Amino acid sequence: MVVDDSAVIRGLISRWLESDPDIEVVATAHNGAMALRTLEEARPEVVILDIEMPEMDGLTALPKIIEAAPHVQVIMASTLTRRNAEISLKALKAGAADYIPKPETSREVSSSAAFRQQILQKIKALGTVARCQDPVRAARARRAARGAATPQPIPPRAVAARPIQLAKPSSATPRVLAIGASTGGPQALFEFFSSLKMTPGVPVVIAQHMPPTFTSILAEHLRRATGLACEEGREGERLTPGKVYIAPGDHHMIVETKGDGVFIRINQDPPENFCRPAVDPLFRTVARVYGAAALGVILTGMGSDGLKGSSAIVAAGGTILAQDEATSVVWGMPGAVSTAGLASAVLPLGEIGRAAAKFIGGRR
Numbered sequence: 001m002v003v004d005d006s007a008v009i010r011g012l013i014s015r016w017l018e019s020d021p022d023i024e025v026v027a028t029a030h031n032g033a034m035a036l037r038t039l040e041e042a043r044p045e046v047v048i049l050d051i052e053m054p055e056m057d058g059l060t061a062l063p064k065i066i067e068a069a070p071h072v073q074v075i076m077a078s079t080l081t082r083r084n085a086e087i088s089l090k091a092l093k094a095g096a097a098d099y100i101p102k103p104e105t106s107r108e109v110s111s112s113a114a115f116r117q118q119i120l121q122k123i124k125a126l127g128t129v130a131r132c133q134d135p136v137r138a139a140r141a142r143r144a145a146r147g148a149a150t151p152q153p154i155p156p157r158a159v160a161a162r163p164i165q166l167a168k169p170s171s172a173t174p175r176v177l178a179i180g181a182s183t184g185g186p187q188a189l190f191e192f193f194s195s196l197k198m199t200p201g202v203p204v205v206i207a208q209h210m211p212p213t214f215t216s217i218l219a220e221h222l223r224r225a226t227g228l229a230c231e232e233g234r235e236g237e238r239l240t241p242g243k244v245y246i247a248p249g250d251h252h253m254i255v256e257t258k259g260d261g262v263f264i265r266i267n268q269d270p271p272e273n274f275c276r277p278a279v280d281p282l283f284r285t286v287a288r289v290y291g292a293a294a295l296g297v298i299l300t301g302m303g304s305d306g307l308k309g310s311s312a313i314v315a316a317g318g319t320i321l322a323q324d325e326a327t328s329v330v331w332g333m334p335g336a337v338s339t340a341g342l343a344s345a346v347l348p349l350g351e352i353g354r355a356a357a358k359f360i361g362g363r364r
Contacts, residue, residue, distance in 0.1 A: 010028045035047065093186075126183075178204075179298075180309070184330060198361075212250050215248050230243070239255065283306060296318065298310060310337045
């Protein structure tokens with residue numbers, strides 16, 4: 001279902017989606033109220049929900065949609081303004097599965113190949129999630145999220161066990177914690193740091209697939225929720241233990257040694273795995289700088305970004321932890337790492353932070 005107050009945008013997105021034989025647009029709506037009236041009959045698996053609409057906006061409609069249809073995966077669509085970034089982060093905390101930055105004009109929308117590609121990728125991935133979603137689990141998780149100031153742990157869904165060969169963890173105590181995430185990542189990061197239950201005695205570097213503005217808002221939300229020093233990484237900044245650095249939107253973040261310190265470098269090299277920021281360049285340089293003292297964590301996300309970087313960390317003697325399939329919104333990135341035999345542990349989201357804390361503290 002496509003929900004947007006612009007008839008032009010609704011038409012464009014609908015035509016794009018229907019050009020793919022695997023996707024059917026079952027309904028469109030010009031505001032949240034109309035979407036709710038259409039929901040039961042249309043029975044969508046994925047809803048693309050605009051934020052700014054008359055009568056009932058996206059943030060108001062979101063909890064009503066997921067209450068009425070707990071299995072439905074909602075993608076928030078918004079232009080890249082600070083206000084909309086704030087709203088999108090609130091929507092993710094309230095149960096939206098993902099977000100997508102929308103070009104500001106219908107002309108820009110119609111000419112944006114990147115926007116079209118993102119929509120198709122996200123809908124296909126989340127449509128699969130919706131079909132596998134246990135309605136009882138989904139309803140319980142949605143109810144918990146609605147009344148919470150921070151995202152609540154999501155009970156794991158039933159999934160078939162997959163044989164996974166675990167890698168041997170490093171015996172070295174980590175000197176850095178590197179995290180990669182995509183779809184479902186913002187919610188997962190909040191829960192990860194909640195379960196960490198410590199101020200890490202190492203620098204934390206994060207590559208989360210997000211556009212500009214969104215990454216700075218995410219840093220602010222994490223700082224308020226965790227009490228940790230958290231900010232977007234800046235060119236030439238020295239890494240400090242206990243501080244969290246998030247790769248800025250539309251930029252890769254890497255690390256390098258200079259003198260007696262490790263410093264952040266920011267660049268706009270070509271996207272990797274269709275992403276910028278991407279996990280692979282960050283993890284590759286973490287492996288190069290820290291070797292066996294690198295601890296990497298791969299959280300929920302579609303695609304396989306982080307696979308090559310995780311391989312580099314393991315080859316250098318470091319350790320990788322991955323989120324399990326049952327608690328991932330999309331088990332693409334952690335699944336790729338896990339099935340490649342690179343992870344030393346594949347854990348539910350609520351346990352990864354505790355495991356990371358043990359490694360950082362020198363406990364196994």
